[in-house]
Amino acid sequence: MTTPKFDQAFWEQLWAKTLRERADVVAGRPPNARLMAETASLPVGRALDAGCGHGAETLWLAAHGWQVTAVDFSATALAQGRAMSDAAGPDIAGRISWVEDDLAAWMPEPGQYDLVVCLYVHVAGSVEDMVRRMASGVAPGGTLFLAGYRADDPRSDADAARGNQVQVSVEAAVAALDAGEWEWVVAEERPRVVAGSGVDAVIRARRRA
Numbered sequence: 001m002t003t004p005k006f007d008q009a010f011w012e013q014l015w016a017k018t019l020r021e022r023a024d025v026v027a028g029r030p031p032n033a034r035l036m037a038e039t040a041s042l043p044v045g046r047a048l049d050a051g052c053g054h055g056a057e058t059l060w061l062a063a064h065g066w067q068v069t070a071v072d073f074s075a076t077a078l079a080q081g082r083a084m085s086d087a088a089g090p091d092i093a094g095r096i097s098w099v100e101d102d103l104a105a106w107m108p109e110p111g112q113y114d115l116v117v118c119l120y121v122h123v124a125g126s127v128e129d130m131v132r133r134m135a136s137g138v139a140p141g142g143t144l145f146l147a148g149y150r151a152d153d154p155r156s157d158a159d160a161a162r163g164n165q166v167q168v169s170v171e172a173a174v175a176a177l178d179a180g181e182w183e184w185v186v187a188e189e190r191p192r193v194v195a196g197s198g199v200d201a202v203i204r205a206r207r208r209a
């Protein structure tokens with residue numbers, strides 16, 4: 001099996017194919033249940049959705065009053081997100097800034113976001129560096145919410161297909177952040193709903209004020 005590189009060209013092609021063949025499924029996909037459960041009660045403010053894809057979570061945050069910066073390096077995914085936010089009306093669309101950029105180098109404005117979200121993004125370099133970069137955007141008292149996927153069986157096709165790229169893990173997130181500066185609210189692996197379909201690393205941390 002050839003292992004894909006999860007680079008911009010890969011994602012751009014995948015988004016173009018997915019939207020061509022299953023636009024209705026994409027448009028109907030609900031926002032991430034873990035994000036909704038963990039952040040619904042937070043006071044709204046500025047949010048960053050890093051690796052936003054077509055923006056299901058971005059739209060949900062904006063609909064709940066967050067001012068959202070949504071970053072992805074797939075222009076096709078961002079165009080879909082923009083179209084969906086326009087369709088949702090000017091209140092929601094007006095609360096979202098769509099940014100096409102590469103998270104491998106892109107830096108959030110330091111300490112400016114009350115919530116930084118990064119869900120299921122493959123990391124080509126160091127996961128700990130990525131976690132620290134995302135965390136640098138969180139304002140004092142704000143929240144960092146990360147999720148990463150891991151197949152149950154490390155020998156499975158799903159894991160093999162990932163090649164040398166990984167998603168965030170609990171160990172890497174805990175190692176990346178200074179316990180004096182961050183309070184862990186959630187840092188654990190949670191199984192997916194369908195048995196045997198893998199686990200999510202779920203990380204929710206609050207930056208001490």
Ligand SMILES: C[S@@+](CC[C@H](N)C(=O)[O-])C[C@H]1O[C@@H](n2cnc3c(N)ncnc32)[C@H](O)[C@@H]1O
Nearest residue numbers: 011051052053072073074101102103104119120
């Ligand atoms: C598995 S999808 C997850 C999308 C969304 N966060 C979600 O939970 O549905 C990963 C997304 O991250 C984006 N992505 C991956 N690596 C990236 C990078 N280095 N810079 C910007 N976006 C990236 C991809 O284009 C894709 O939209």
